Amino acid sequence: MDKKYFINLIFLNLFFSKEVFAAESGGMPQLDPEFWISQIFWLTFTFGILYLVLSKLILPKISANLELRKSQIQENIEAADKQREDSESKLREYDEIISKSKLDAKKIFKETREKALKDINLKKDTLDEQINEELKKAEIEINSLKKTAPEKINKIAIETSSEILKNLMGTEINNSSISAIVDDLSKKNERKYYDN
Amino acid sequence: MAANPMTQFEVYRIGPEIKIGPFDISFTNASLFMIVSSLAILIIFNLGSKKNSMIPSKIQLLAELSYTFVSKMISDTAGSKAKPYFAFIFSLFMFVLFCNMFGMIPYTFTVTSHIIVTFVLAAFIFIGVTIIGFIKHGFGYLKLFVPSGVPIVLLPLIVIIEIISYLSRPISLSVRLFANMMAGHTMMKVFGGFVISLGIVGGWLPLSFSVALTGLEILVAFLQAYVFAILTCIYLNDALNLHH
Numbered sequence: 001m002d003k004k005y006f007i008n009l010i011f012l013n014l015f016f017s018k019e020v021f022a023a024e025s026g027g028m029p030q031l032d033p034e035f036w037i038s039q040i041f042w043l044t045f046t047f048g049i050l051y052l053v054l055s056k057l058i059l060p061k062i063s064a065n066l067e068l069r070k071s072q073i074q075e076n077i078e079a080a081d082k083q084r085e086d087s088e089s090k091l092r093e094y095d096e097i098i099s100k101s102k103l104d105a106k107k108i109f110k111e112t113r114e115k116a117l118k119d120i121n122l123k124k125d126t127l128d129e130q131i132n133e134e135l136k137k138a139e140i141e142i143n144s145l146k147k148t149a150p151e152k153i154n155k156i157a158i159e160t161s162s163e164i165l166k167n168l169m170g171t172e173i174n175n176s177s178i179s180a181i182v183d184d185l186s187k188k189n190e191r192k193y194y195d196n
Numbered sequence: 197m198a199a200n201p202m203t204q205f206e207v208y209r210i211g212p213e214i215k216i217g218p219f220d221i222s223f224t225n226a227s228l229f230m231i232v233s234s235l236a237i238l239i240i241f242n243l244g245s246k247k248n249s250m251i252p253s254k255i256q257l258l259a260e261l262s263y264t265f266v267s268k269m270i271s272d273t274a275g276s277k278a279k280p281y282f283a284f285i286f287s288l289f290m291f292v293l294f295c296n297m298f299g300m301i302p303y304t305f306t307v308t309s310h311i312i313v314t315f316v317l318a319a320f321i322f323i324g325v326t327i328i329g330f331i332k333h334g335f336g337y338l339k340l341f342v343p344s345g346v347p348i349v350l351l352p353l354i355v356i357i358e359i360i361s362y363l364s365r366p367i368s369l370s371v372r373l374f375a376n377m378m379a380g381h382t383m384m385k386v387f388g389g390f391v392i393s394l395g396i397v398g399g400w401l402p403l404s405f406s407v408a409l410t411g412l413e414i415l416v417a418f419l420q421a422y423v424f425a426i427l428t429c430i431y432l433n434d435a436l437n438l439h440h
Contacts, residue, residue: 028202030378035207035226036312037219042227043313047291050234054241054290055283061245062263065256068248 150186157182201385205309205378225305226313233294233307241290262290266425273426274433281432288317289425296377296417300410308420309377311370318370321428329435340434369427376420380413 158179166172209222244259252260266286270278278285292308299306307313329337341358342351387409390402 028378029206030309030311030374032207035209035220035222035224038221038224039207039226039310039312040316041219041221042223042230043307043316046227046230046234047287047317050237050291051284051287053238054287058238058241058245059263059283059286062241062259065245065248066260066263069250072250 154179154182154186157186201382201389204305204381204385207305207310226307226310229295229298229305229307233291233298236298237287237290237294262286269422269426270429273429275437277436278429278432285425285428285432288321288428289421292317292373292424293418293421296421297414299377299381300414300417306377306381308373309381311374314370314374315366317424318366321369321431322366325428325431325435328432329438332436333438337435337438339438365431369424373420373424376416380409380416384409384413 158175161178161182162175165178207224207226209224210228211223213220213222215221240255241259241262244255244257247253247256249256263286266289267282270282270285274281295307298304299309326337329340333339341355341362343354343358346354384406387402387406391399391406393399394402
């Protein structure tokens with residue numbers, strides 16, 4: 001008996017065990033209709049008030065809050081989109097300007113190059129012309145000189161020979177005879193002097 | 197008597213007996229927890245909707261997440277036509293959820309563990325849905341009992357089965373919630389009783405069971421509220437969009 005009491009003390013079930021397993025007497029309180037009407041009444045009352053307050057006051061507010069946030073976010077997204085588009089168009093403009101200026105630079109370079117080439121060509125042409133003219137003039141001169149040179153030489157030769165003869169002989173000698181001799185000589189040597 | 201697993205479901209009067217005619221509408225512990233649950237819902241959602249900040253506070257986030265959760269549940273199951281019934285389903289879901297959750301606190305009373313409460317809710321839903329169905333479709337709503345593509349020989353049998361299943365909706369809806377809550381709480385009480393009767397030596401096993409059961413029961417409390425609300429949506433869907 002002492003031992004059993006001791007065990008009961010350890011397991012603490014001396015007092016409780018009877019009550020834990022003494023449940024079968026009552027049955028289910030849910031099926032007792034004593035408070036059914038009360039529960040129906042209070043359920044209708046509280047749930048009705050809950051429904052009314054939620055549907056009329058609280059839920060529209062939450063819904064409005066959500067809508068507001070949604071529209072605000074939408075607005076922000078739209079603003080961001082607009083700004084992005086703006087910056088994109090600016091970038092495009094900038095690109096356009098750059099490409100246009102590149103084209104311009106190319107054009108200017110080309111134009112100046114062409115102009116310079118043209119100038120050079122023109123100057124070259126005029127120079128060529130001038131040179132040609134000079135050459136022609138020189139040739140003409142040379143030719144004229146060529147033509148006149150023998151005559152002059154002949155003349156000089158005649159004059160000098162007549163001088164020399166005059167000095168030598170002390171008499172006037174007929175120029176025509178001297179010129180005949182000089183002509184004869186010069187004709188003989190002409191090829192030797194001028195045909196080179 | 198405190199250790200009887202069924203005593204936790206006993207309803208007792210708080211304060212004086214109130215009678216209207218032959219009906220006893222005394223304030224009881226059940227009434228107390230209905231009011232506590234409703235008040236908790238109202239306080240939380242009032243705080244959550246009071247101030248609208250761009251970045252919501254925790255309580256506002258809670259209210260808004262609940263709102264979008266229920267609204268998504270309704271639009272997924274009953275479509276856009278169920279929008280006018282959003283407030284009712286939201287209140288229903290929150291009421292059942294809070295009653296279940298308050299029942300999880302020791303020494304409290306679980307309102308939804310009483311068949312009469314769940315049955316009144318389910319019967320109200322059943323009658324409401326039926327009325328909505330008849331208003332929307334007239335006698336065409338009876339086509340709900342005649343599924344298309346069934347051989348004529350089988351049709352009488354199918355129609356009878358459909359009618360029985362339709363009429364049993366409030367019973368299945370109410371009994372599902374009531375039985376789940378009652379069974380869970382009874383089991384927890386029984387295991388709690390084992391902890392005490394087995395004492396400090398053997399009580400650890402039922403204690404760990406009790407802890408695990410508490411977690412399970414919290415899950416069940418949420419799940420049953422969800423199931424209750426989603427079945428309401430499905431019944432509403434039948435009434436709004438006649439698919440049969």
